[in-house]
Amino acid sequence: MMLWEFLLLLLPLLAGSSALDCIEIPGSLKQIDASNGQVFGVNSAGNIYTLYGDSWVQVPGSLKHVTVGPAGVWGVNNNNNIYKLVGGRWQQVTGLLKQIDAGGDMFVNGVNMNDDIYCLSRPPTVSVNSDSALPWVNIAGKLKYYSCGVWGCWGVNSADDIYFRFDVTPDPCAGSRWEQIPGKLSMIEVGTEGSVYGVNSAGQVYRREGITKSNPVGTSWTQVANFICNCKHVSYDLGLLWLITDQDKIVKCRI
Template sequence: MNLWITSLGKCIVGSHSFLMVVSSAVPTALNCRVVPGSLKQIDAGNGQVFGVNSADEIYTLYSGVWTKVPGSLKHVSVGPAGVWGVSAGDYILNLQRGDWVVVRGKLQVDAGGSVFPAGVNSNDDIYCLPAEGSWINIQGKLKYYSCGSYSCWGVNSADNIYIMKGVTPTKCGGSLQWEQIDGALSMIEVSTDGKVYGVNSNGDLFERYFCVSSINPAGTKWRQLPLYQRIKHVSYDGGHLWLITLDNSILDCTDDLN
């Protein structure tokens, strides 16, 4: 059961302001169901869900059933940029017509951006691949990087949080100006529609939820989402929040506050 207080709030961004519905709520729990299977990492985007297990086997959710995909990956990502993965040797692979094609470079890659992949390598260097051209190195150091339709978010080795605004398919580096965001997270994910979720070192789940929009990609506040289990990975798409717990269990959750 959720307790709701709904009102009109004003978001002020620079010299611009706009009205939005603000929900102040105290949820007792997310509406979650346990999905059969075991995964160490999961990613959702464009209506698809992919994941990898502890043996680096790849699975996709098809008609509600996990279907094994040929190949071996330690990390997989799906989004507007297609399906991308990283092998045990940190090689980048792109799924093309049912086959994994090796792409030059070594990264933890994310496919959630506007038709461009992005990621970080083992030295925490940051890269993105524009719609046309080769990988671009973005100044800075991050251990995890994720992109949405109008912004990219990352966390560094100290769990500090940063946002890169102004990203486009042809300008994947965005403004090239990092803005630090309050809080501390060990991993962060941006959905295709711009929603931002993260997990801290304690396994707590957070959402950047107030005034997040294309006008103000950074939003203004974090809220902790109530869970009875600690988690290590999160992804969001199409109203579903996909979570991986510390023991590799899979949760499919919905949150009526969105």
């Protein structure tokens, strides 16, 4: 699909809102993550890719979920084994997760196949060693997706309820309490700089407004330019919104 075709599809949905500068880019991915100018993703076959310039370059290995952030590049495979990219090679570490996030300040977090929530504080994250068991910290609650940024961590549960975790720091990483946030999302991603985007079960993309250091939960949700793309995954970094549609198409939008 060309850019003009994509924008034409958006026109009936924009109703008084300016069109996003979006373009579908070559490739097929089921999940994507962007941070600090890097973009990684995995396709339905478990192949891993990273974006160099305008081209996708395959990274050796097989994963179902990949993440990039201040804590490095991490991923989990179909067996829920956890890996960190070290010196161009995937190094398996202890633990089991189905989703993982490296967006925190040099710490990682995620959820396992039972929706149990875990985080790994900065010291073991930085000095990860495959020869020793990592001190994963179990956080009270149940989530299917958990993502962190500079002002805190956000998650969604199996009912698509949205939660914010207060007082998360690099060490300790567990935080203190949950606050349920109005709304429903099927997945949520926190940008390294603190922005929060999510996708609901209808494939609509939302952004959290009003997030500051003093008010990390923000004030409200805004549908992104009334943009409906049947999306299933979103990630934001450096003014670019990356979207994956339900057909695994990759869309890049300038915000």
